[in-house]
Amino acid sequence: MHAIAPETFHYALEDGVATLTLSRPDRLNSLTFDVYRELGDTLEVMNAHDEVRSVVLTGAGRAFCSGGDVEDIIGELFARDMQGLVAFTRATGRLIANIRKLRRPVIAAVNGVAVGAGAVIALACDVRICSEKAKFGFIFPQVGLCGADMGAAYLLPRVVGLGHASELLFTGDIIGAEHALRIGLANRVVPAEDCVAEARKLALRLASGPAFAHGMTKQMLESEHTMALDAAIEAEAQVQAICMQHPDFRTAFEAWQKKAPPTFAGASKPWQKS
Incomplete structure (x- = not known):
């Protein structure tokens, strides 16, 4: 069995609750190639760890996750051919697939901005506890990309319905926590200082369950x-x-x-x- 000891984000296990904290606050917890890989690997091996009974996924500082890092990822993608680009997009999708394949409840503590890949990561979680300062944006059209990325066009209509999903994926608009709650993207909205604690409270309840x-x-x-x-x-x-x-x-x-x-x-x- 692989030990869970990631290098690109913070991992803690207590009372059956594994907390994964994206830890690049100076970059709004943007994702690098290494973070994508290691986060996907960690979620995959968790199925073999019975001591993990529920999971909280959150971000350090004022953001949940601002998506792919412009300097680390976007610039490098321009140098890739089609084969290299598909390899990257498949790797990002693997992260989302592993959240859904993990046979543990996964709670997103959306403590701030969740846009691009960050919005899809939160979407893929089973429950979203949101800070009143949280913002969601499936901003792919704003950078000239298809709104259907990393499984967003599969998952989002299941959560908010086809009409709301279509609007969000076509426009790339950024919405606040109360809007997200109104359409069902957020399960609940809490004061910013309580976000992670409320997510952990739910995770503890589920960890003590069957x-x-x-x-x-x-x-x-x-x-x-x-x-x-x-x-x-x-x-x-x-x-x-x-x-x-x-x-x-x-x-x-x-x-x-x-x-x-x-x-x-x-x-x-x-x-x-x-």
Whole structure:
């Protein structure tokens, strides 16, 4: 098993919650080739780490992520041929795919600006807790590029609907946190100083929950997107039967009998609402 020790961003694990913090605040946490690669690698290997039960993804300083670094990436791309350009765009898409493939809940603590690739990274997370200062922008058209990048045209309509997604991807407009909340891009908006803490609070709750079942939930949210209703109901019937054979099901029942919060397999402590 690969140890999780990234060099291009900060990683911390506590109480089952892995916090990944993009750590180039002087560059608004813009992405370099190395960050793309290492962040994608880290998300990929997390599936083999049972100690990771939920994930918080955020940025240091006043930005979540401002997208690809103009100096490190954009200038270099002009020197590439078509084969080299496709290799790059596939590498950026791999990062998004690995967020969706990770069988752990991923919470984005959108503490500030999230534009370009940064907006797509936040979009790919399962839940977005946003600072009141957060801004989103799928700004690809502003630099002469297609709005469909890194899976944005697949994911965004699923989150906000086709009409809102079309407007955002065609115009590249930057929207604030309240606008994002209104269309469903933000799950909740909180004071700036509470953003990461609120994301971590939710992540802790999920980390103390049934990890096996949460993994199944994320798998089914992905798989059922292309199923007919009958196929989805049958798939859920089989998945739920599998979950009923997991020890967590009996644990929850026995805790209910004792009127106590359950401690699920691998969780450091039960979740209790404060």
